[in-house]
Amino acid sequence: MKYIEEYRDADLTRKLLDDLRRAITRPWTLMEVCGGQTHSIIKTGLDQMLPEQIALIHGPGCPVCVTPLELIDKAIALASRPDVIFTSYGDMLRVPGSGRDLFAVKAAGGDVRIVYSPLDALEIAKANPQKIVVFFAIGFETTAPANAMAVVQAQAQKIPNFAVLVSHVTVPAAITALMESPDVRVDGFLAAGHVCTVMGTWEYEPLAEKYNIPIVVTGFEPVDILHGILDCVRALEASEHPVSNAYARAVTRDGNRPAQAVIQRVFEMTDRAWRGIGVIPMSGYKLRPEFAAFDAELRFPEVQAIETKESPLCISGLVLQGIKKPVECPAFGKQCTPQTPLGATMVSSEGACAAYYRYGRLGK
Amino acid sequence: MPEKINLLGWTCPVPLQNYPTIVMGHGAGGKMMSDLIEHLFAPAFDNPLLAQMGDATALDLPPGKAAFTTDSFVVSPLFFPGGDIGELAVNGTVNDLAMRGAKPLYLSAGFILEEGLAMDDLGRLVTSMAAAARAAGVQVATGDTKVVQKGHGDGLYINTSGIGVIPAGIEIGPEQARPGDVVLVSGTLGDHGIAIMSVREGLRFETEIRSDTAPLNGLVEAMINAAGGRRPPLPNSLHCLRDATRGGLSAVLNELAGVSKVGIEFDEKAVPLRPEVNAACEMLGLDPFYIANEGKLVAIVDKGAAEAVLEAMRKHVYGKDAALIGKVVEAHPGLVTARTTIGGMRVVDLPAGELLPRIC
Amino acid sequence: MCLGIPGKVIELFESNGMKMARIDFGGVVKEACMEYLPEIKLGDYTIIHVGFGLSILDEQEAMETLDLLKQIDALGGEEGFAA
Numbered sequence: 001m002k003y004i005e006e007y008r009d010a011d012l013t014r015k016l017l018d019d020l021r022r023a024i025t026r027p028w029t030l031m032e033v034c035g036g037q038t039h040s041i042i043k044t045g046l047d048q049m050l051p052e053q054i055a056l057i058h059g060p061g062c063p064v065c066v067t068p069l070e071l072i073d074k075a076i077a078l079a080s081r082p083d084v085i086f087t088s089y090g091d092m093l094r095v096p097g098s099g100r101d102l103f104a105v106k107a108a109g110g111d112v113r114i115v116y117s118p119l120d121a122l123e124i125a126k127a128n129p130q131k132i133v134v135f136f137a138i139g140f141e142t143t144a145p146a147n148a149m150a151v152v153q154a155q156a157q158k159i160p161n162f163a164v165l166v167s168h169v170t171v172p173a174a175i176t177a178l179m180e181s182p183d184v185r186v187d188g189f190l191a192a193g194h195v196c197t198v199m200g201t202w203e204y205e206p207l208a209e210k211y212n213i214p215i216v217v218t219g220f221e222p223v224d225i226l227h228g229i230l231d232c233v234r235a236l237e238a239s240e241h242p243v244s245n246a247y248a249r250a251v252t253r254d255g256n257r258p259a260q261a262v263i264q265r266v267f268e269m270t271d272r273a274w275r276g277i278g279v280i281p282m283s284g285y286k287l288r289p290e291f292a293a294f295d296a297e298l299r300f301p302e303v304q305a306i307e308t309k310e311s312p313l314c315i316s317g318l319v320l321q322g323i324k325k326p327v328e329c330p331a332f333g334k335q336c337t338p339q340t341p342l343g344a345t346m347v348s349s350e351g352a353c354a355a356y357y358r359y360g361r362l363g364k
Numbered sequence: 365m366p367e368k369i370n371l372l373g374w375t376c377p378v379p380l381q382n383y384p385t386i387v388m389g390h391g392a393g394g395k396m397m398s399d400l401i402e403h404l405f406a407p408a409f410d411n412p413l414l415a416q417m418g419d420a421t422a423l424d425l426p427p428g429k430a431a432f433t434t435d436s437f438v439v440s441p442l443f444f445p446g447g448d449i450g451e452l453a454v455n456g457t458v459n460d461l462a463m464r465g466a467k468p469l470y471l472s473a474g475f476i477l478e479e480g481l482a483m484d485d486l487g488r489l490v491t492s493m494a495a496a497a498r499a500a501g502v503q504v505a506t507g508d509t510k511v512v513q514k515g516h517g518d519g520l521y522i523n524t525s526g527i528g529v530i531p532a533g534i535e536i537g538p539e540q541a542r543p544g545d546v547v548l549v550s551g552t553l554g555d556h557g558i559a560i561m562s563v564r565e566g567l568r569f570e571t572e573i574r575s576d577t578a579p580l581n582g583l584v585e586a587m588i589n590a591a592g593g594r595r596p597p598l599p600n601s602l603h604c605l606r607d608a609t610r611g612g613l614s615a616v617l618n619e620l621a622g623v624s625k626v627g628i629e630f631d632e633k634a635v636p637l638r639p640e641v642n643a644a645c646e647m648l649g650l651d652p653f654y655i656a657n658e659g660k661l662v663a664i665v666d667k668g669a670a671e672a673v674l675e676a677m678r679k680h681v682y683g684k685d686a687a688l689i690g691k692v693v694e695a696h697p698g699l700v701t702a703r704t705t706i707g708g709m710r711v712v713d714l715p716a717g718e719l720l721p722r723i724c
Numbered sequence: 725m726c727l728g729i730p731g732k733v734i735e736l737f738e739s740n741g742m743k744m745a746r747i748d749f750g751g752v753v754k755e756a757c758m759e760y761l762p763e764i765k766l767g768d769y770t771i772i773h774v775g776f777g778l779s780i781l782d783e784q785e786a787m788e789t790l791d792l793l794k795q796i797d798a799l800g801g802e803e804g805f806a807a
Contacts, residue, residue, distance in 0.1 A: 001639075001642070001730070001750035002730065003730035003781055003786065004646065004729075004730060006790060008706060009706075010706045010707050013707070016793065035724045035726075036727055039724075044705065044706050045708020090722050091723055093720060103718075113565070114567070116648070116774065116775055117756075117757075117775025118775075139774075140726065142778070143723060143774055145778065146757075146775065149776070193728075194728045194773060198778055223793065227789075249785045250771050250782075256761075256779060262759075338716055348724070358713055562752075569753065570753040571751065638751075639751050640751030640752055643751045646729050647752055647754065722727060723774055
């Protein structure tokens with residue numbers, strides 16, 4: 001596949017690893033923000049090929065990991081209603097709420113359907129006028145334009161039986177929260193490449209300046225990730241803290257203006273709870289009042305009263321921030337395994353806990 | 365003759381023409397049900413065993429150890445690119461027998477029909493099953509039909525049980541893998557699962573990919589001959605055989621590693637994959653090694669016999685793209701690892717439940 | 725997050741008032757919404773995420789970067805920090 005194979009080239013990967021080994025003189029801790037990057041790193045085994053001086057922390061860049069327990073419970077409550085068809089991206093179906101997950105709701109007779117695109121959810125609404133189709137609008141800024149378009153179209157095409165359960169989170173606020181936390185020690189960030197195709201890179205300039213950290217916009221294939229790490233390490237070695245673009249084939253400083261415009265039109269910034277981390281101010285999106293008719297939480301006010309019980313054993317928040325390692329969790333490998341996950345970092349196949357579990361069995 | 369139902373190659377489907385869909389009466393044991401058997405099932409399968417029409421069929425078994433297996437088929441949709449549930453129901457059970465080195469002989473076929481299933485569809489599926497049985501060299505010797513109320517089934521569920529005979533000297537089983545053995549696959553992986561996904565609601569995409577459903581008993585026989593299994597005192601070099609159905613390559617290798625208490629390592633680049641399957645996996649965020657196949661097997665053979673077995677596979681219509689993909693090792697017993705495309709290493713776990721497309 | 729895959733635009737059309745395209749991902753074809761890429765043309769490569777095109781791939785930029793990465797001691801010094 002064009003634009004993929006070239007960036008998985010084994011020879012170029014080895015060559016960049018050599019460049020990295022030559023460039024690095026002391027230990028550096030980097031955080032890659034995006035779950036997709038984590039997935040790629042683990043899937044290719046790249047993390048084990050990096051020079052020892054590099055510590056890579058897998059940041060809170062995965063909607064599966066950071067969607068608050070409360071929202072999962074709300075999703076489950078809505079999906080259990082006989083008048084609702086609950087639609088979602090595949091990722092969310094296995095995430096456990098306080099009691100069960102969306103799969104269990106499906107097994108109990110709930111109409112839960114996986115969709116590839118939010119426009120598919122809209123089509124389901126059109127085809128089922130007697131039911132209300134609720135779409136689980138999760139994701140970072142990358143997914144926001146798509147989720148926003150579904151709402152815009154629902155309004156334009158006059159589809160009254162459509163609502164969205166919004167749980168959007170944004171990256172810059174997360175980076176701020178991480179840098180403000182006294183326990184977090186990150187020297188540089190690999191910013192999420194696809195978030196930046198939408199939002200551009202300019203939002204990160206004040207952050208790099210304020211916290212004296214290099215932020216490198218990075219892609220997803222092994223060559224891209226090594227490119228990002230190389231740029232970041234070189235900046236650190238030179239005591240510089242730029243925002244640089246290692247994914248220039250897809251990302252520009254301005255980003256995608258039409259997409260940003262529609263996000264602005266449909267959503268406004270709001271405080272959001274990040275699972276395990278807590279509330280980060282102005283770190284997410286919610287629907288603007290003019291789209292209230294499509295807000296699932298307003299449509300079904302009973303879900304607003306949902307109470308949440310996080311597992312007292314789960315420390316996924318500390319893991320997501322890189323403060324604790326999975327093996328330091330008392331429940332790790334005992335009550336909490338990929339088959340019986342207590343928190344999102346074990347559910348998600350690229351969650352740090354799931355990854356550690358897999359490699360831990362190798363004795364590493 | 366009034367309005368004719370277009371049911372291929374049937375003899376006199378006249379009584380069925382009054383019922384364009386299955387109704388509860390077709391499972392009630394009365395005239396409607398016997399009409400269904402007489403005018404649909406029996407003509408399709410058409411063999412002297414079934415013609416006994418007894419509550420049980422009396423069989424002759426050749427000498428050797430009997431092999432017995434059962435499988436139920438619940439795929440939806442019933443018809444998909446490259447096949448249908450009828451073909452799957454035959455090939456799946458034939459293959460289970462073949463994976464023990466048995467020669468498949470007889471199948472039973474139990475049908476659970478949902479009220480409302482189109483007679484046309486049932487006709488096509490049964491015809492397809494019959495054709496698959498003939499192609500595999502097996503006979504459907506006995507059967508059963510039940511009807512469930514609308515909403516209680518996906519149109520049609522089929523259970524097939526199969527009887528075969530394992531010739532003397534054949535010892536193929538999941539506990540037989542030994543360090544030093546090599547791992548072979550019979551062709552491209554992921555075709556069936558992707559073909560199903562491409563017609564699945566909410567995910568539809570255009571692709572040339574078709575299900576690979578196929579009977580593998582002929583291929584297995586060729587492999588056994590090449591491995592010297594039928595010629596004692598030559599030691600049997602074909603140690604394990606598994607068809608890579610649900611859970612794909614990963615499920616098979618993990619099971620074998622677990623039962624044999626060995627480690628397995630394979631090379632991702634060596635696994636044959638159609639470019640379109642690869643593209644579909646990229647698009648949906650799926651791992652091709654977890655995707656179901658319905659006409660592919662994994663074999664673990666003694667290193668010395670590998671070349672001969674591979675050659676025999678490649679000469680067979682269902683093994684054209686056979687490849688050597690890995691080896692059995694002493695290290696990390698029970699675990700499967702893969703050498704990645706960039707030369708790194710990853711642990712390949714058992715897939716956790718249903719395979720889902722992801723955005724993350 | 726953000727599984728985004730590059731694909732080639734092989735057809736442009738309209739549906740429900742939205743600009744759409746058929747995208748070829750190396751043998752698999754699926755529709756995607758092009759509302760966010762008004763300047764998209766046939767033959768362009770775009771990154772698709774959940775059925776939406778978000779960015780047009782810049783072939784020139786891609787080639788230049790790859791060339792640079794392949795050079796011995798690639799991106800040593802200031803050239804590495806192109807923003």
